[in-house]
Amino acid sequence: MTPSNAIPVVLQFSNVAANSCLNITLTTPGVRWSMGRRIGDSLGFSYNVVAQDVHGNVPLLQGISFNGGILEIRTSSAAPALSNFTLTLFLELAPDVSVLQGYCTLNNEAMVQAYLGSEQPAQWYDGRISAVLPPLFTNCRSVLLTISGLKPGINLVIEAAPGAPEGAVNWTFGPEFVQSLGVALTSTGGAIPLSLLSYTNRQIVLQTSSGQGGTLADVLMMAYVSWEPADLPCIYLRAVTDPAVSVWAQVGTRQPQWISQTYSVFTF
């Protein structure tokens, strides 16, 4: 199989029970789990490689394996009653596959948010599962920004620049299809602590409301970049803000990286 028909998958597991066996089995012919074929700073098959230790350090896994359409996870008897974690991997698809079906074996409380490509997440519970697979787009990448250390009255500007003098990079709303995920903003603390969000081709501006108080909740933002020419190898990102604020970016399926006040390099 060629690498071009592999789509990246992020699985966010929540409320997974201790001491149990879970699996996600895909029964559609021509669909299989994969670790991807990419080198360098690709995410490949990973467990909890996120910008911050949002899941904490708890004993959770006893074993994990996948082959063909079966992804199997054994949780430890030492794990907390219910826990959360994140996996990334890929789905390799035969050329004519447009949907997938299968089943999950999970505990009743457990839920899996499955992000397939740049599509809105599918929620999978115990029982039958399915998803319509997103089309492939080559000149657009998601940028997951994780912003922490926010305080009241802070102005944050995130700028993108092309990785070659003749290129161009724009912040966009992502690939245009019906179920596209688009730009999204969430917070780890419930309320999003912002007074302003401005999203333009050239820059993203965030402002927190002025006032008293300590560190605010972290903000997660899903943004997209598009570029030309098509063979542009990389982009530069920088975050102009208070030094106390740290911004992590994950571009496409590359590993997350801290953005500094000067340009940091992100390959596609």
Add this chain to the structure above:
Amino acid sequence: MASGTPDDASASAVSAAEPALAPVATPPSEQAADADNHDIAMSEAMKQHLVSHLNEAALHASMAENTHEVVCKPLRITVQNLRANSKALVIIRDDQRAVWSEGDATGLVGLSFSTSRDPALYVRNFLINAREFYVQTYNTCQEILVSLYVRTGQPSLRGRVDLPPGAIVTLQSTTERISLVGLSAFAIDF
């Protein structure tokens, strides 16, 4: 998002550089070589930074042209005595025509992470892509077992491990076994 971008990029680089001469069936090795020479506007530092990215197209092309049949060969990696808050790294060397793989066979277990001696895998995170594999711990791990495949036409594999003091990595193929400590290079026959 397209995982095939490097291949696409090298193909378009060829056609942009020499539109009249670009045959549809340019051998993959030439495409990769042209992609390396193409972008003169790039600074040396940038090329250096992106070398892994460009190698990706060359790697897949060279694997395809290998004279031996490319097959998945089983390998078991055992990490023992990995202390808390440390990282164990196993990397395939750049000049190898080989990648980590989950295998081609059907069945239940292709790529697996497990432990039989600890109550749980005390890993903060782990990651495996085509060339690199690492685990990071938050507690002392007596044992981490990784079963995977190496997709290659070569009879052997060369690589590198990077381990904290006290940790041991054992690689076992169907015929050979090797144990490593510290920052070490290895070669193992299949």
